[in-house]
Amino acid sequence: xxxxxxxxxxxxxxxxxxxxxxxxxxxxxxxxxxxxxxxxxxxxxxxxxxxxxxxxxxxxxxxxxxxxxxxxxxxxxxxxxxxxxxxxxxxxxxxxxxxxxxxxxxxxxxxxxxxxxxxxxxxxxxxxxxxxxxxxxxxxxxxxxxxxxxxxxxxxxxxxxxxxxxxxxxxxxxxxxxxxxxxxxxxxxxxxxxxxxxxxxxxxxxxxxxxxxxxxxxxxxxxxxxxxxxxxxxxxxxxxxxxxxxxxxxxxxxxxxxxxxxxxxxxxxxxxxxxxxxxxxxxxxxxxxxxxxxxxxxxxxxxxxxxxxxxxxxxxxxxxxxxxxxxxxxxxxxxxxxxxxxxxxxxxxxxxxxxxxxxxxxxxxxxxxxxxxxxxxxxxxxxxxxxxxxxxxxxxxxxxxxxxxxxxxxxxxxxxxx
Amino acid sequence: xxxxxxxxxxxxxxxxxxxxxxxxxxxxxxxxxxxxxxxxxxxxxxxxxxxxxxxxxxxxxxxxxxxxxxxxxxxxxx
Numbered sequence: 094x095x096x097x098x099x100x101x102x103x104x105x106x107x108x109x110x111x112x113x114x115x116x117x118x119x120x121x122x123x124x125x126x127x128x129x130x131x132x133x134x135x136x137x138x139x140x141x142x143x144x145x146x147x148x149x150x151x152x153x154x155x156x157x158x159x160x161x162x163x164x165x166x167x168x169x170x171x172x173x174x175x176x177x178x179x180x181x182x183x184x185x186x187x188x189x190x191x192x193x194x195x196x197x198x199x200x201x202x203x204x205x206x207x208x209x210x211x212x213x214x215x216x217x218x219x220x221x222x223x224x225x226x227x228x229x230x231x232x233x234x235x236x237x238x239x240x241x242x243x244x245x246x247x248x249x250x251x252x253x254x255x256x257x258x259x260x261x262x263x264x265x266x267x268x269x270x271x272x273x274x275x276x277x278x279x280x281x282x283x284x285x286x287x288x289x290x291x292x293x294x295x296x297x298x299x300x301x302x303x304x305x306x307x308x309x310x311x312x313x314x315x316x317x318x319x320x321x322x323x324x325x326x327x328x329x330x331x332x333x334x335x336x337x338x339x340x341x342x343x344x345x346x347x348x349x350x351x352x353x354x355x356x357x358x359x360x361x362x363x364x365x366x367x368x369x370x371x372x373x374x375x376x377x378x379x380x381x382x383x384x385x386x387x388x389x390x391x392x393x394x395x396x397x398x399x400x401x402x403x404x405x406x407x408x409x410x411x412x413x414x415x416x417x418x419x420x421x422x423x424x425x426x427x428x429x430x431x432x433x434x435x436x437x438x439x440x441x442x443x444x445x446x447x448x449x450x451x452x453x454x455x456x457x458x459x460x461x462x463x464x465x466x467x468x469x470x471x472x473x474x475x476x477x478x479x480x481x482x483x484x485x486x487x488x489x490x491x492x493x494x495x496x497x498x499x500x501x502x503x504x505x506x507x508x509x510x511x
Numbered sequence: 512x513x514x515x516x517x518x519x520x521x522x523x524x525x526x527x528x529x530x531x532x533x534x535x536x537x538x539x540x541x542x543x544x545x546x547x548x549x550x551x552x553x554x555x556x557x558x559x560x561x562x563x564x565x566x567x568x569x570x571x572x573x574x575x576x577x578x579x580x581x582x583x584x585x586x587x588x589x
Contacts, residue, residue, distance in 0.1 A: 231553065
């Protein structure tokens with residue numbers, strides 16, 4: 094059977110625009126949250142977010158590094174983030190120069206949960222105020238979700254499968270899982286896989302706030318707002334950015350002497366069949382996805398050392414935890430579990446991929462990132478190591494990464510050390 | 512005349528992301544400046560906005576160089 098390994102990583106997040114900076118900030122317990130600067134949010138219920146920082150910031154993002162000026166003007170920020178993260182991952186994997194045969198065996202599976210909402214919002218204002226003749230000719234393809242995969246394939250000449258998952262906040266995890274299958278099935282030898290999001294715009298923030306999903310009670314204390322498992326948690330903090338990995342068939346990676354971070358060994362998917370925004374109260378869908386991923390990985394609960402939780406800092410956190418306990422045992426069989434959304438916010442369609450990269454780095458460095466702001470753990474968290482406040486050095490052999498999305502869509506990934 | 516040319520060139524540099532010295536009056540948007548047909552649609556919209564002129568589709572189709580644009584604008588602006 095063909096095995097799938099990770100050989101390259103790329104990140105654009107509120108804590109930095111390259112993998113090592115993001116990881117160092119995350120392990121140091123920094124928060125990427127702050128007041129919204131992208132627009133005047135004074136009339137919004139929620140006035141905070143985890144924004145990707147501008148180029149002149151200590152760990153800001155410079156779009157000119159990997160994205161042509163012309164493309165930056167034509168597309169929404171989520172596509173710019175995605176192109177950059179994909180470029181980082183290819184550079185990290187040593188794959189910026191490929192021959193034509195390999196390009197035909199290399200594909201893209203980079204999705205987004207929502208896509209180009211800021212551009213949809215601004216062009217609809219143009220349409221209303223100036224008429225249809227002023228709508229940009231780049232409006233449609235600058236907003237479409239599959240246009241990260243499209244742009245990346247054009248930029249690097251990648252002619253393998255060109256795919257884009259849209260499963261809300263499970264997008265990043267499904268993207269990696271689906272791409273790994275494409276390699277297993279022989280559709281490709283290499284896949285760029287991940288997700289991106291950027292919806293910190295008036296319509297995006299208002300929409301999530303109206304859905305009662307966002308934290309609206311910590312506007313004066315932004316870095317304390319995302320607090321998974323804490324009694325005072327009150328909704329998620331919106332993040333933005335992208336995460337992309339290079340997935341590669343194991344023998345192919347070995348033959349070219351590639352650096353191998355981890356192996357993707359398990360992928361589980363399920364539906365809640367319950368409610369559009371609320372998770373099933375007993376976490377049955379989450380449990381199904383985790384059990385499927387573990388079974389396919391051929392691992393026992395005791396083999397998992399770290400769980401990167403979906404943990405959005407909403408009431409759903411304890412539902413997920415109860416499901417994880419049913420799968421791994423009441424003490425999680427010794428695994429640590431944290432939610433990195435406490436530091437970078439919820440990257441929505443990018444979350445699953447960014448968090449998968451954190452899992453991979455946990456395996457590389459044998460350290461697990463903390464759950465920030467966890468001062469008063471909620472009921473049901475007793476006996477579980479939720480890595481409160483500070484990162485923890487420990488053995489990390491295998492990891493479980495959960496992502497759940499609106500519509501009741503669940504994905505779990507299991508990765509392990511090679 | 513030169514004012515129109517400078518403003519046209521500035522728009523071209525901004526929209527196509529090309530070096531200013533490449534935007535000569537003889538330069539073809541597609542052959543010399545890397546534009547595609549949608550970029551030209553966008554450029555024409557920007558010219559309309561900047562100069563307050565209407566450039567109908569049949570006229571826009573005939574604009575293929577920087578000097579074509581300058582000439583059309585000078586002849587038709589109010």
